[in-house]
Amino acid sequence: MQPPAPAPCVRGMSPRDRSDDERFHVFATRSTASLTRLAYLLCGDQHLAHDLVQTCLIRLYQAWPKVRDKNAADPYARKVLLRCWLNERRRPWRRAEARDGYVPDTPAPQRDPAGVVHLKEVIRVALAKLPPRQRAAVVLRYWSQHTVTETAAILRCSEGNVKSQSARGLAALRTALAGLDAEALEELNS
């Protein structure tokens, strides 16, 4: 019978079980895509989304030995990602940065026969105009399909607050979509 392998120690961190690292590798491989989508919806920028996902995984790894429940890992990761984004938004240079929303290499809406590109651009701009917590509430409720209770837990606020925030965000998105070509929406739905 072989003696148990000593716990590996990452320099600078407390010793942790080898299975912890294996679980983390598996989780990171599996969840990176979904976390990137969520980060992109929150921030609207591919590069910032990648940075957020990496920061999220770093924070997650530091607390990883405490995350024993497989089912709890995904919601916890989304919560960490959201905190990372809100922290990022609070930084002074992020507040000072103003995007004009015009990307030169984006196809002009009137030249997009299907109108889908225009639709995405409209929803991206509408999302960008929402306040951070309102935007988070909309994404968590209507894209991640979290319940009001789960969203309130992630945002660390009351359920009533989640309802009001998501209702306002939803109204803003509907207003933005109201003037769009019905064919584009049909195509998207199909």
Place this chain on the structure above:
Amino acid sequence: MTDDITRVLAALADEAHPAPVDSHTVIQLAAAHTRARRAVYTAAFATLVAIGALTVAIGAVRDPTATGPATSTTSTTSKTSTPAPTTKPTSPTSDEGIRQPATPEENAVRKPRLQADIIAAFDRILPAGWDHSTFGFGCDQTGCWTDGDIIDDIGNFNIHVYVGKDFGQSPCMAPSCVRRETLPDGTEVSFFKNTDDDPIPGMEPMERRGFSALRPDGTDVHFTAEWPTSREAPAVTDDEWIEFATVFTY
């Protein structure tokens, strides 16, 4: 009702390409973050400890009486000295450590005590058989004083004493200041002796022995013995005069 919003958001989310994240790199970065955080905490703790030590050191320097009585390095006196008082002054002091003026009630207690102190010192220090005045003290808000005569085998000579506190002591810088020393109990003494070289017309020239002393508790004493130059000096040595420096506690 919200399906259309969900579809639009999903379409937008599909634009995002998965982040090229290497989990091994993430682990290394997490370890680096942890090391950096610990380094910051350690530096902050060390800074706090250094500031605390500095504060204590500065406090000790500002309050030299807290470090214990000073030791004598230059004293040449041979007779016993009265131990330095260890009690705090009876008069109140303000929060800033500035002494408040003495009250009449305090002075009513202080005057007979100082008188008893000087009479006891005469009996102990001066040769037997000498007589002296009553040396009753007068006091105001800042200090007490007395004047009187001592009668020895030759005649009489005058003693003047002033006792105060917390108003400092001018160091004796004059050529007549012949000795400066620290007594075993920490009392600092500047002893002087002089003679009227240029007396006022019509007045007899005088010879003087005396000292200014600062005791560890802040009591400052000014003592002068004087007699006419025409008479012989009293049979009291300089060291015996200096013994009076430890007699008084304001």
